[in-house]
Amino acid sequence: MSQPKENYSAKLRAKSMIYFVVCIILTLICLVPIYILIINATRKHVDIISSVSFIPGSNLAANVEKLLNDPMFQFDPFIGFKNSAIIAVGSTVLSVFFSALTAYGLVVYDFKLRGPAYTFILAVMMVPMQVTSVGFLQFMIKLGLSDSFIPLIIPTIAAPPIVFFMRQYLKSSFPLDIVEAARIDGCGEFRTFLTIAIPMMKPAIAVQAIFAFIANWNNFYQPSMILVSRKFEQVTMPMMINMLKSNDKIADYGVIYAGIALSIVPVVIIYLLLSRFIVEGVALGGVKE
Amino acid sequence: MASAAQRNIRSISYAKYGYFFILPFFLVYCFFQLWPLINTFILSVYGNGKKIEEFIGLGNFEALLFGTGNMGRTASAIHETFLQTLGNTFIVWIGNFIPQIIISLLLAVWFTDAKLKIPGKGFFKVVMYMPNIITAASVAALYLSLFAESKYGPINNLLLSAGIIDAPIKFVTGVWQSRGMIMFIQCWMWFGNTMIMLMSGIMGLNPSLFEAANIDGASSGQVFRKITLPLLRPIMLYTMVTSMIGGLQMFDIPYMYTKGTQRNEYTKTVAVFIYEHFREKMPNPNYGFSAAASVILFLITILLGSITFYINRDKDEIAKKKERKANMKALKAKQKGLGGMEI
Numbered sequence A: 001m002s003q004p005k006e007n008y009s010a011k012l013r014a015k016s017m018i019y020f021v022v023c024i025i026l027t028l029i030c031l032v033p034i035y036i037l038i039i040n041a042t043r044k045h046v047d048i049i050s051s052v053s054f055i056p057g058s059n060l061a062a063n064v065e066k067l068l069n070d071p072m073f074q075f076d077p078f079i080g081f082k083n084s085a086i087i088a089v090g091s092t093v094l095s096v097f098f099s100a101l102t103a104y105g106l107v108v109y110d111f112k113l114r115g116p117a118y119t120f121i122l123a124v125m126m127v128p129m130q131v132t133s134v135g136f137l138q139f140m141i142k143l144g145l146s147d148s149f150i151p152l153i154i155p156t157i158a159a160p161p162i163v164f165f166m167r168q169y170l171k172s173s174f175p176l177d178i179v180e181a182a183r184i185d186g187c188g189e190f191r192t193f194l195t196i197a198i199p200m201m202k203p204a205i206a207v208q209a210i211f212a213f214i215a216n217w218n219n220f221y222q223p224s225m226i227l228v229s230r231k232f233e234q235v236t237m238p239m240m241i242n243m244l245k246s247n248d249k250i251a252d253y254g255v256i257y258a259g260i261a262l263s264i265v266p267v268v269i270i271y272l273l274l275s276r277f278i279v280e281g282v283a284l285g286g287v288k289e
Numbered sequence B: 001m002a003s004a005a006q007r008n009i010r011s012i013s014y015a016k017y018g019y020f021f022i023l024p025f026f027l028v029y030c031f032f033q034l035w036p037l038i039n040t041f042i043l044s045v046y047g048n049g050k051k052i053e054e055f056i057g058l059g060n061f062e063a064l065l066f067g068t069g070n071m072g073r074t075a076s077a078i079h080e081t082f083l084q085t086l087g088n089t090f091i092v093w094i095g096n097f098i099p100q101i102i103i104s105l106l107l108a109v110w111f112t113d114a115k116l117k118i119p120g121k122g123f124f125k126v127v128m129y130m131p132n133i134i135t136a137a138s139v140a141a142l143y144l145s146l147f148a149e150s151k152y153g154p155i156n157n158l159l160l161s162a163g164i165i166d167a168p169i170k171f172v173t174g175v176w177q178s179r180g181m182i183m184f185i186q187c188w189m190w191f192g193n194t195m196i197m198l199m200s201g202i203m204g205l206n207p208s209l210f211e212a213a214n215i216d217g218a219s220s221g222q223v224f225r226k227i228t229l230p231l232l233r234p235i236m237l238y239t240m241v242t243s244m245i246g247g248l249q250m251f252d253i254p255y256m257y258t259k260g261t262q263r264n265e266y267t268k269t270v271a272v273f274i275y276e277h278f279r280e281k282m283p284n285p286n287y288g289f290s291a292a293a294s295v296i297l298f299l300i301t302i303l304l305g306s307i308t309f310y311i312n313r314d315k316d317e318i319a320k321k322k323e324r325k326a327n328m329k330a331l332k333a334k335q336k337g338l339g340g341m342e343i
Helices: A002-041 A045-050 A062-071 A077-108 A112-126 A131-141 A148-157 A162-175 A177-184 A189-198 A202-218 A221-226 A238-244 A251-284 B003-043 B060-066 B073-112 B121-133 B136-146 B154-161 B173-201 B207-213 B220-248 B252-256 B272-281 B287-311 B313-338
Strands: none
Touching: A002 A251, A002 B073, A002 B121, A002 B173, A045 A251, A062 A251, A077 A112, A077 A148, A077 A162, A077 A189, A077 A202, A077 A238, A077 A251, A077 B003, A112 A162, A112 B003, A131 A221, A131 B003, A131 B272, A131 B287, A148 A221, A148 B003, A162 A202, A177 A189, A177 B207, A189 A202, A189 B003, A202 A251, A221 A238, A221 B272, A238 B003, A238 B136, A251 B121, A251 B136, A251 B173, B003 B287, B060 B073, B060 B287, B073 B121, B073 B173, B073 B220, B073 B272, B121 B173, B136 B154, B136 B173, B136 B252, B173 B220, B173 B252, B207 B220, B220 B287, B252 B272, B272 B287
């Protein structure tokens, strides 16, 4: 009797091993480009073009210094980080707060237009950004708001996917009796939202804040569309990388890799610190039957 | 009727707060998104470049879709570019979606299979999702340097010195090489995301079905084909449609994965086409062409979106509504049965 069982578990073990190897290969495909990037950021131009290496060099400081000080590169990570941070923080705070507000309104109050409002939000979730961008830019230029961060931050108050997520969360884990109890205790409606609902929505808010921040930090399309005159002090990090990449005059790979590494490494570190949260958050955002 | 009256009072005094809570969203939405959308439709019937104020009816659509109209040679040139970008978008999307869904589905099934013991699942998930959070601009720049076309590019260098190729491969300017690279980069960036979405879908399936199949002695291949796939169909369809809408908007990588400031017309997507015409010709933008292309994109999206919306509708709410209606009917019937007496 023990023979088939052993066979079975051996087969399972072999299968697990094969799958494990496949996973290792995919992991390498994910990691090797980033690893080579970091290695090359530490090497000299001559070394980089002569051979590929997996061992770090000793030229990192020189590369970074050249990147920051040589006027040819037009690269200032502090300006890029600062502008990206202003846009990302501003839009994250606004989008998460107002989405929570909207979702709360949709879940707690039984008003006449509740159904249509929710249907509307679901429907507009599908409208691609590109479709509105022509009219958006023309409108912003007319208002004199191009070349400012306002059209990049304020519109995030209306973020249909975040509202959708928050509504799902409230529906599944927010007891409406609490609102009732707060009313009896004489708590105003908005105060109930601020002091009771927001703390209870913390997990959903954390997940959505992380995603909103990453999305806005990485956004290339909208800033490069709205910032029409491309003033150097307004450039965001992705725009700066694009400028570095498009600069035909650069003939020093070490410096280019150092620039790309400067933009990637902080993101990767923050990701690794928050990875549990993020991976779970993606799963939460998936479709539920 | 005391309880009903109470209910009435409550709904009268509090329902209006709902409007206050959702008001900021709708105000901002209308101002910054709905009006721009309408504005795009308006701009699509106006001229281009220096004739931006001129009303030309459906001229832009004619030019884009058929290359006819009274714009002469511009029209046929625009028509050709537009068709090419539509084709490119489709090719690149298919080429990245098919391998992506296969890899993601396999991984999702392996990671959720309780019988298999793959060590380091958590680590794999974290690493495989990582490319998705890296700025697309940096990803494009990274791959551009790794796959540089001269013999000094690391990958070409490696292949040359290993004797696999004789001349450097044109990874950036070659027609199919560059398309292949963009497909690969898109797949690289998104397979982890798709995998996690599918995993959450599989974990949401009823586990007793899998147990029953195990007890009946089904092989893992049978379980996958006969249980997982059919049950996963709505989720797969949803993934496909959202990915397709995302694919229609594909911009960052195709826009930036080009040599220096050159453009590669074999990887140019519709989104890049739109951007080039309204943004890069800035002193005299071609709002008309961009807007018309956007409207076409919008119509395609509506078609795809309505499919998703149908799949993803809130079943609880519909069931509740039905129940409420049935209750009302029952109540009315009861009242009738009691001769219209008040209860």
